[in-house]
Amino acid sequence: MTTRRQFIVRLGGIGIALAGLAAAGRSANAADSATAFIDDLGGKAISTLADKSVTDAERESRFRALFLSAFDVETIGQFVLGRYRRGATPEQIEEFNRLYAEDVVRTYSRRLSQYAGEKLVTLGSQPQDDETVVRSQILSPSGQKPVSIDWRLSKASGGFKVVDVVIENLSMRSAQREDFSSVMSAGGIDALIAGLRKKNPAS
Template identity: 30%
Template sequence: MNSDPTPVPHQAAVLQQAQEQTMTRPRLHDRSGRRRRAPPVLLCLLVLLTAWGPAAAAASDTPEAFVGKVGQDVVDVLKSTRPASEDRQKKLQGIFVEAFDTTTIARFVMGRHWRRLGEDERKRYLEIFPAYVASIYATRFAEYGGEKFEVLKAQPAPGGQTLVETAISGGDQKQPVAVGIRVSKDGGAFRMIDVKVEGVSLLVTKRDEFGAFLARNEPDELIERLAKIAEK
């Protein structure tokens, strides 16, 4: 495993674009205490992943079709598993691992604190991160309220990536919500890199959460907290 903190080219593109975003720092998510509604970025991502129809999953030779296939896989899991079941959790985690560039995302959201991690901590963090995010997503699927999703267009983005521009409407949304999904192709396979809702980046949201926590705590404490969330 490469422990060099210098980002590879497509990681550098992620860094350059996401650093342009500014926002407040929410608390690190946990699953104790009073239940809170999903942040708009996470909730819209869940809507996105559950809104695609079978036609969109016919092929994955374009970024749009790739995202559609991911969405249909999620729909199949939701139809065939019980809410909060271990089976659902494992299947959603598998989809996340395959669909997202987990290494790029995990390293980016750790930010400058990546350099504070030893080799063993990096390895454990990268192993835990996909399960952590899958756990959050699985918890939030209950909030899906039947919103409608539409692909508007796809256009080239820096670093050889593609920005798929979409819109979500209906449900609780009084006006369509703009959602941009950034997709990269690495080794012949498409991977999702980031989701932006009304210009707010999922990557930056998680980086700010982690940064706020690590300003007061050690990296191993963050890793253990992520592990506990992932196990629930």
């Protein structure tokens, strides 16, 4: 059984998964627009990773633009704040969204640098409630057991946005909601904002 600690470690695979998508090439189901969206996202991620002609700061900046264009930060933020969002001011929500996006960008831009040939194979998609789930697996070059990753997408203007990444049936947004709730239960949303600001002091 996957422990919570193992799940947090596996979250580091999201950046690698984005890179691995491109290595997989177009799947047989590439005509599916949701699957094609994930394939395209992977192609852009690997391009960011492979460009050694730019500085680390520029690579992080490019990944930030990719993340903000592909992930619905506002929707994810609403979910992870949960019931605490109702008592937050618009200014607090705006500041949380900014810091939250910066934290994710910095975390996974660093993870991209650890790409070591993993290959992510898309397995098709299916509607689920008001979202679309693209199923995939990460295949390790060392032959370890494949890791399943589901990409939950919502409809957006001109295509899709990622609203969750589910690794081995454990949700990124649900894990973050649990972690953030423990902070906010003690000190409210201001405590969470302060923690994110301390974690990313240059934000």
